[in-house]
Structures are given as C-alpha cells and as structure tokens.
Amino acid sequence: MIVVMKSDATQAEIVKVSDRLEQKGMQVQINHGVDCTVLGVLGDTYTVDKERIGLMGGVERVVSVQEPFKKANRKFHPEDSIIDVNGVKIGDGEVKVIAGPCSVESADQLASVAQSIRKSGAQILRGGAFKPRTSPYAFQGLGELGLDILVDVRNKVHMPIVTEIMAPRYVELFAEKVDMIQIGARNMQNFDLLKEIGQTNKPILLKRGLSNTLEEWLMSAEYIMAGGNENVILCERGIRTFETYTRNTLDLSAIPAIKKMSHLPIIVDPSHATGLPYMVEPLALAAVAAGADGIMIEVHNDPKHALCDGAQSLTPEQFDGIMSKINILKGVM
Ligand code: PEP
Ligand code: MN
Numbered sequence: 001m002i003v004v005m006k007s008d009a010t011q012a013e014i015v016k017v018s019d020r021l022e023q024k025g026m027q028v029q030i031n032h033g034v035d036c037t038v039l040g041v042l043g044d045t046y047t048v049d050k051e052r053i054g055l056m057g058g059v060e061r062v063v064s065v066q067e068p069f070k071k072a073n074r075k076f077h078p079e080d081s082i083i084d085v086n087g088v089k090i091g092d093g094e095v096k097v098i099a100g101p102c103s104v105e106s107a108d109q110l111a112s113v114a115q116s117i118r119k120s121g122a123q124i125l126r127g128g129a130f131k132p133r134t135s136p137y138a139f140q141g142l143g144e145l146g147l148d149i150l151v152d153v154r155n156k157v158h159m160p161i162v163t164e165i166m167a168p169r170y171v172e173l174f175a176e177k178v179d180m181i182q183i184g185a186r187n188m189q190n191f192d193l194l195k196e197i198g199q200t201n202k203p204i205l206l207k208r209g210l211s212n213t214l215e216e217w218l219m220s221a222e223y224i225m226a227g228g229n230e231n232v233i234l235c236e237r238g239i240r241t242f243e244t245y246t247r248n249t250l251d252l253s254a255i256p257a258i259k260k261m262s263h264l265p266i267i268v269d270p271s272h273a274t275g276l277p278y279m280v281e282p283l284a285l286a287a288v289a290a291g292a293d294g295i296m297i298e299v300h301n302d303p304k305h306a307l308c309d310g311a312q313s314l315t316p317e318q319f320d321g322i323m324s325k326i327n328i329l330k331g332v333m
Helices: 011-023 050-054 107-120 144-157 168-177 191-197 214-226 254-261 270-274 277-289 316-332
Strands: 002-005 027-032 037-042 059-063 083-085 088-090 096-100 124-126 161-165 180-183 204-207 232-236 266-268 294-298
Touching: 002 011, 011 027, 011 037, 011 050, 050 059, 083 232, 088 096, 096 107, 096 316, 107 124, 107 144, 107 316, 124 144, 144 161, 144 168, 161 168, 168 180, 168 191, 180 191, 191 214, 204 214, 214 232, 214 254, 232 254, 254 266, 266 277, 270 277, 270 294, 277 294, 277 316, 294 316
Parallel strands: 096 124, 096 294, 124 161, 161 180, 180 204, 204 232, 232 266, 266 294
Antiparallel strands: 002 037, 002 059, 027 037, 083 088
16 A cells, blocks of 8 residues: 655654554555655555545545455465355366256245256255345245245255345344355345354355446455355356346456456356346356356246246256256366
8 A cells, every 4th residue: 555645745744644554553664755755555454444544634645556355365365265065166176057946936846946957967056035126016035934945955955055145134044054145236235244144154155236346346255254254156147237138247257357356266147147048058158168167047947937037047958958068168178
C-alpha cells in the first residue's frame, strides 16, 4: 500500500500518518520526493482502513498495490485447493458434475431424477428446498420438508447433496443435514449469512452475484474463509448485462481469471446462465474446455410441469447426452 501525501503536507502530518500505520503493525518507509512525500507501507495491509487513512490531514490519496483478499489469494496459497464434498473431491483436476432439479418437489420426483443422473455419471445431487423467487406468490420451496427429502434420497442413492440456504437461522440445521451449502447469487453479499457459514466446516458453493465483479466475489469468499471455513467452491452462473436474449450472460473469462487470482475451485452453471435448454450443452462443454473444475446442471423428470425453472431444465435423456460429450472432452483435455 502506498500513501501519497499532499505537496503542502507538514512534517507533523507525515509523522502522524506514519505513526498511525505503525500502531497497526505496519512497517513504513518515508520517501521525500521533490513535489511530495510518499509512504511505502508493508505488512498485512488488508487490516488497514484505507478510507480512514485517506481522511487524515495532509493525505492526497491511498493506493492499494495488492488485492484486498488474502485467504482466497493465490499469491499466498500457490497450489490449487481441493474441496472434499463427502467423498467427492472438487478441484482435483477431474471435472465433477452436480445435477438435479431446481427445487425439490416431492420424494418421488427427487428420487427419480437422482437415480437417472447418477446412472449418467453425475457425482453430486442438487435440489432447492428454500427457493429465492422474484415473486412472493411463486412456489417458495418445501422448506424443512424439502431438506428431509434430500437427506432420504441421499441415503438411497449414496450421492452427496447440495442445497441453498437463505437465512442465518438455518445454518445449524443445514450443517447437520447437507453435504454442501449453496449461497445463491442473490445472497452473495449477505454478509451476516457469510459470517455465519464461515463458522461451520461445511463445503460452501458460493455463486457469483448477478452484477458482482470478480473481486467482490472473492471478497465474499474471504468473508467465509476469514471465519475459519476455507472450504469454498465458486460457481459462475452468468451475470446481468444489456443482453436479454439469454437469462444472463455467461462470463467464461471468469474461469481463467479466477484460476489466476485464487486457488479456490470454480464450477459453472450453464442452466441459470442462459435460461435456455439448447444452450446448456455447448456452454457446459465450453466451460470444461476453459478449465472449470465442475459443472452444475438443472435436470427435471418433467420440465414442462416443474414448479421452478422448468424452461431451462433438461430431461434426464438430454442430460445423459451431455455427460457422454463431457466424458469425451475430459479425455481430450
Ligand atoms: C439455483 O441454483 O437454483 C439458483 C436459484 O441459482 P442462482 O442463485 O444462481 O440464481
Ligand atoms: Mn433454478
């Protein structure tokens, strides 16, 4: 971090800023230039409140030379993180596939989808019990009953389960019942929720917010990791742009960018990214080719009658076709 002092900053102001930083445990090098004085600050500058330093007398501006995230940063953790989701390792170099319906609708529905996707080679079962819906009148999910159905089906098909949490009050329940907790796009910056799940040791699937930058996304991961839970998997699910043809715009460049910035695994959800079933296969394959650690796809036994996101869901047969192609591509990769 660099603090640039104003050209008319007094010696007393320079010393005050330097002292404040040293009290925070930083090492400060004072460089007197011709026009102004510049302070080079070394140490854990993540913990310094840059805005407050910027408001001190004589300060022109504060410039960060490092990213504001530390635990998620590849610089401090060069090797890839591998996250173990109840036996399924994400980030180990093999593409893993998560599939299932948008929401859990009944025990029969979930069991039927789970059996099909498992046969096709998916490793993890998804299904929402608590659904974040744009309309309060839309199906909100089965709630705790949905969680119990997920647990029953998990025990039947022996696949880890992932499902979305929306409120901090459910953290204990989720930690007890599910194998991976999903933070949906709409809650990526629900900081209370992030802090709460940071206290668990469950793998967290952190979706990218609808209009969040990569740095904001990694800062949300940092919230979870700062609480002690380093089991974070990122999920790119499309961002909001001016284009309306697709539900969102899939940002495939997030894959190499995140790989460069962070050691955390990244998976891609082409279902929510596009909202169009015919686009799920090409974009799933593109994500694998771009280096994604996994894919998450919505699959429904009867998409036309699904209670949520039927329009983007694939049938088990369509999903099976994608799995064959992913396997061919995995071989090529
Ligand atoms: C989901 O996975 O069903 C979901 C609601 O996703 P997102 O948060 O990405 O919209
Ligand atoms: Mn959905």
